[in-house]
Amino acid sequence: MWKPDRSSDQTLYHQIADEMERRISYGEFPPGSQLPSERKLAEQLGVNRSTVIQAYEELRALGIIESRTGSGTRVSKFKWGATPKHTPNWHRYVEGGHFLPNLPYLRRIREVLQKDPTLIDFASGELNSELSPNEEISTLMKEKKFKEYLGYDNPQGYMPLREELVSYLSRYRNIQTTDSSILITSGSQQSLYLITQCLLAPGDAVAIEDPSYIYSLPMFQSAGLRLFRLPVDEKGIRPEDIRALYKKNRIKMIFVNPNFQNPTGTLLDQERRMELLGIATELGLPIVEDDPFSLTAYDGVPPMPLKSYDQLGSVLYIGSFSKIAASGLRVGWMVAPHSVVERLADARQQMDFGLSVVPQRIAAHFLASDYFQPHLEQLRMRLQYKRDSLIDALQKELPGQVTFTIPQGGLHLWCKVIPQVNDNKLFEEAIRRGVVIAPGSVYGSDSGYVRFTFARTKEEEIAPGIAKFAEALRTVLS
Amino acid sequence: MWKPDRSSDQTLYHQIADEMERRISYGEFPPGSQLPSERKLAEQLGVNRSTVIQAYEELRALGIIESRTGSGTRVSKFKWGATPKHTPNWHRYVEGGHFLPNLPYLRRIREVLQKDPTLIDFASGELNSELSPNEEISTLMKEKKFKEYLGYDNPQGYMPLREELVSYLSRYRNIQTTDSSILITSGSQQSLYLITQCLLAPGDAVAIEDPSYIYSLPMFQSAGLRLFRLPVDEKGIRPEDIRALYKKNRIKMIFVNPNFQNPTGTLLDQERRMELLGIATELGLPIVEDDPFSLTAYDGVPPMPLKSYDQLGSVLYIGSFSKIAASGLRVGWMVAPHSVVERLADARQQMDFGLSVVPQRIAAHFLASDYFQPHLEQLRMRLQYKRDSLIDALQKELPGQVTFTIPQGGLHLWCKVIPQVNDNKLFEEAIRRGVVIAPGSVYGSDSGYVRFTFARTKEEEIAPGIAKFAEALRTVLS
Numbered sequence: 021m022w023k024p025d026r027s028s029d030q031t032l033y034h035q036i037a038d039e040m041e042r043r044i045s046y047g048e049f050p051p052g053s054q055l056p057s058e059r060k061l062a063e064q065l066g067v068n069r070s071t072v073i074q075a076y077e078e079l080r081a082l083g084i085i086e087s088r089t090g091s092g093t094r095v096s097k098f099k100w101g102a103t104p105k106h107t108p109n110w111h112r113y114v115e116g117g118h119f120l121p122n123l124p125y126l127r128r129i130r131e132v133l134q135k136d137p138t139l140i141d142f143a144s145g146e147l148n149s150e151l152s153p154n155e156e157i158s159t160l161m162k163e164k165k166f167k168e169y170l171g172y173d174n175p176q177g178y179m180p181l182r183e184e185l186v187s188y189l190s191r192y193r194n195i196q197t198t199d200s201s202i203l204i205t206s207g208s209q210q211s212l213y214l215i216t217q218c219l220l221a222p223g224d225a226v227a228i229e230d231p232s233y234i235y236s237l238p239m240f241q242s243a244g245l246r247l248f249r250l251p252v253d254e255k256g257i258r259p260e261d262i263r264a265l266y267k268k269n270r271i272k273m274i275f276v277n278p279n280f281q282n283p284t285g286t287l288l289d290q291e292r293r294m295e296l297l298g299i300a301t302e303l304g305l306p307i308v309e310d311d312p313f314s315l316t317a318y319d320g321v322p323p324m325p326l327k328s329y330d331q332l333g334s335v336l337y338i339g340s341f342s343k344i345a346a347s348g349l350r351v352g353w354m355v356a357p358h359s360v361v362e363r364l365a366d367a368r369q370q371m372d373f374g375l376s377v378v379p380q381r382i383a384a385h386f387l388a389s390d391y392f393q394p395h396l397e398q399l400r401m402r403l404q405y406k407r408d409s410l411i412d413a414l415q416k417e418l419p420g421q422v423t424f425t426i427p428q429g430g431l432h433l434w435c436k437v438i439p440q441v442n443d444n445k446l447f448e449e450a451i452r453r454g455v456v457i458a459p460g461s462v463y464g465s466d467s468g469y470v471r472f473t474f475a476r477t478k479e480e481e482i483a484p485g486i487a488k489f490a491e492a493l494r495t496v497l498s
Numbered sequence: 499m500w501k502p503d504r505s506s507d508q509t510l511y512h513q514i515a516d517e518m519e520r521r522i523s524y525g526e527f528p529p530g531s532q533l534p535s536e537r538k539l540a541e542q543l544g545v546n547r548s549t550v551i552q553a554y555e556e557l558r559a560l561g562i563i564e565s566r567t568g569s570g571t572r573v574s575k576f577k578w579g580a581t582p583k584h585t586p587n588w589h590r591y592v593e594g595g596h597f598l599p600n601l602p603y604l605r606r607i608r609e610v611l612q613k614d615p616t617l618i619d620f621a622s623g624e625l626n627s628e629l630s631p632n633e634e635i636s637t638l639m640k641e642k643k644f645k646e647y648l649g650y651d652n653p654q655g656y657m658p659l660r661e662e663l664v665s666y667l668s669r670y671r672n673i674q675t676t677d678s679s680i681l682i683t684s685g686s687q688q689s690l691y692l693i694t695q696c697l698l699a700p701g702d703a704v705a706i707e708d709p710s711y712i713y714s715l716p717m718f719q720s721a722g723l724r725l726f727r728l729p730v731d732e733k734g735i736r737p738e739d740i741r742a743l744y745k746k747n748r749i750k751m752i753f754v755n756p757n758f759q760n761p762t763g764t765l766l767d768q769e770r771r772m773e774l775l776g777i778a779t780e781l782g783l784p785i786v787e788d789d790p791f792s793l794t795a796y797d798g799v800p801p802m803p804l805k806s807y808d809q810l811g812s813v814l815y816i817g818s819f820s821k822i823a824a825s826g827l828r829v830g831w832m833v834a835p836h837s838v839v840e841r842l843a844d845a846r847q848q849m850d851f852g853l854s855v856v857p858q859r860i861a862a863h864f865l866a867s868d869y870f871q872p873h874l875e876q877l878r879m880r881l882q883y884k885r886d887s888l889i890d891a892l893q894k895e896l897p898g899q900v901t902f903t904i905p906q907g908g909l910h911l912w913c914k915v916i917p918q919v920n921d922n923k924l925f926e927e928a929i930r931r932g933v934v935i936a937p938g939s940v941y942g943s944d945s946g947y948v949r950f951t952f953a954r955t956k957e958e959e960i961a962p963g964i965a966k967f968a969e970a971l972r973t974v975l976s
Binding site for chain 1: 499526528529585586587588591594596598600605612622624635636644652676677678687696697699715717750784812813824826828836845847849850856860
């Protein structure tokens with residue numbers, strides 16, 4: 021990414037004016053399009069706002085850009101000679117599609133973290149690099165000579181990985197399946213996208229947990245689905261609620277995350293699991309079971325998935341490497357009846373023509389290697405340690421001001437703040453103090469909840485991060 | 499994939515019955531679901547149909563499956579005990595989504611090639627492994643130690659690859675751009691998917707070439723777009739046609755593949771290029787320029803893309819490694835105004851949470867390496883050689899029965915058959931004789947055209963393949 025060169029003879033504002041002129045001439049900002057605000061560009065480039073103001077004045081003087089009060093700075097249309105030449109109205113195209121943008125909170129989180137990598141990150145739901153098997157993967161890449169044909173892959177995914185997953189699922193998840201029932205996806209997100217796009221139609225009603233990370237995915241709204249809530253208590257959802265939703269709203273599918281649920285960390289109670297399966301089969305309703313966290317169980321005894329009790333093929337099971345190895349591999353899987361797998365694989369061909377064989381091959385080698393089991397043990401130990409650090413810090417910094425249930429697995433701690441605070445104020449004040457959190461409303465909760473992810477945060481930053489958060493909370497409450 | 503063991507003491511039909519019982523119990527075929535037909539299963543397993551009939555009889559005797567005339571063989575519901583237990587009606591879910599399945603021809607091509615790898619393949623639009631830089635990529639994987647953090651990637655794609663693409667695009671395509679105007683995609687298919695999903699809305703009209711590979715993509719119909727045709731002659735589309743389509747149908751976007759067009763191999767005439775850009779800017783219409791083949795120009799002088807003349811930011815430029823290096827890498831790119839790139843990157847987060855860094859990193863190393871330029875030279879030479887072999891074979895086997903324009907680049911030869919034949923009959927007869935072709939109707943043409951891809955076919959199979967095709971044609975015409 022371009023930054024001005026502070027050691028150059030040329031002034032900063034000249035450098036910025038030249039760079040922006042270059043970008044405009046390259047089509048990054050076509051005639052008539054909006055330029056970044058002075059404040060935003062100054063942030064991006066790490067200069068004072070006044071420097072950007074000077075640069076923009078320079079470009080205005082050259083007739084390259086123009087500003088109007090209330091509508092910001094735009095690339096001049098004039099420069100490009102006589103009408104009738106028009107650049108497409110990109111604004112209209114960008115607004116015109118039916119795909120909803122990401123939630124403002126999530127965009128803001130991504131932006132502030134990109135801008136300032138020194139922020140303490142309790143928001144990103146992923147593992148820190150110290151928890152990922154980077155060294156092991158690097159070694160496998162080096163040792164296992166790549167000999168595969170680099171043509172288009174099988175639409176269901178790379179066969180050796182599907183075969184490894186058959187034994188992985190049997191050994192670690194008590195799921196008996198075959199390679200033809202497995203679809204490799206580029207992570208749980210793609211599994212959910214395929215389900216919402218290909219098995220459901222706009223207007224269909226579905227049941228999801230409340231709170232749920234699914235509220236953070238405009239994907240469901242983009243697909244035109246109507247969402248109905250299954251409140252989560254300390255034992256998970258109450259399966260009886262499904263019957264009522266079915267009667268009233270004809271729900272067509274149930275989405276659950278039963279093992280160390282995101283964001284609450286809750287484990288669905290064993291009795292309720294059987295009840296949930298019973299009601300689903302009674303009503304002929306499919307269950308989508310998202311199971312990314314179970315192998316992180318701190319006691320080393322992962323809870324068994326619903327799928328392992330699923331005798332009737334009612335459960336679409338979703339797994340992934342993202343939360344137990346590395347999100348950047350982009351390798352996930354789905355176990356489903358063959359007709360479903362076939363349909364989704366076919367539709368995926370239209371979206372991206374299937375996955376790259378390269379990360380799939382690494383995933384297969386990693387599963388088959390002697391690295392996998394020790395990696396899991398390390399991961400559990402370290403996550404538990406980080407969870408404990410977070411709890412210690414919260415108890416020290418905010419005694420009586422936060423309540424939570426201690427999670428027994430997963431990457432998150434779900435925290436209620438007392439007394440209730442305004443989500444947005446707390447979020448912004450925390451950023452000002454150098455800490456990024458995920459406000460509860462992202463997950464469909466009322467104001468006053470926070471999801472702390474301790475997996476992404478560096479160990480030594482947890483205590484200072486919570487101290488800063490405590491200051492932010494005090495400021496908002498004062 | 500499971501196959502019966504012919505050296506086992508157990509009979510083949512017993513082995514098959516056991517395997518199918520296992521798959522049913524694992525949920526691959528839930529109660530009530532359809533099993534593969536006897537013919538299909540026999541094909542898959544490489545056994546006689548009578549063996550499968552015996553295996554199914556065995557399972558029927560055990561009450562595990564049931565057959566009814568006209569509705570094939572299904573998994574019995576009875577076995578699973580008392581009602582009221584229901585498996586979801588997967589058939590309804592699979593049919594219920596709004597995503598259209600792939601064309602029957604393309605599914606059939608994929609199926610027959612998967613089943614019988616000895617078929618001579620003139621249908622798959624990709625490079626053979628001898629044309630792909632497998633050795634070079636394998637070496638780069640081994641030599642460049644993987645040190646990257648395996649977390650979620652930047653939504654626009656891996657920065658070092660975007661930086662390499664800035665110089666690649668300048669050097670090879672005469673396109674001046676910046677890393678912030680580039681979106682890395684998992685190939686041209688995903689670029690097109692993002693454009694159709696996010697910049698267009700159902701009911702929008704778009705103009706596409708006729709014939710065009712876009713007709714082979716139900717993607718456009720799934721997005722609810724109305725397609726209008728721009729006939730391709732020996733100089734490409736006639737830009738004046740756009741004005742008429744705009745007036746009558748208010749088209750909102752133009753899709754073109756100007757360099758060695760798929761399927762016709764046509765090069766859009768230089769004068770028409772300027773005229774196309776002029777009309778597009780006059781009407782304020784965006785052009786989507788798909789440019790996968792230009793670096794294959796056999797004379798070593800790739801035609802310049804429309805994007806290189808695009809002063810107003812009207813062109814969304816799509817490129818990819820698939821046709822010049824390896825389709826299995828799944829790495830492509832788009833160059834577009836920043837607001838478009840930002841929107842598509844944001845939407846892609848909802849679909850798959852971005853790309854794996856692993857293939858992107860290989861692509862970046864490959865572009866930066868000393869392997870890239872010699873690879874391109876080799877590729878051109880070999881493609882030209884294969885094109886010549888194909889032309890020789892066609893002239894020898896089918897004198898006066900086929901006409902075509904000799905392509906100067908790309909992977910395909912577009913061939914008219916004289917007299918006109920029935921597409922489907924020719925297609926099936928060719929398969930029976932051991933050759934797979936892509937019928938012209940896949941690309942929106944009338945019957946009687948064939949696309950021969952010579953890039954995928956093994957060199958030594960081209961002449962025998964065309965001999966078999968000639969036999970098939972004679973059979974259909976007789």
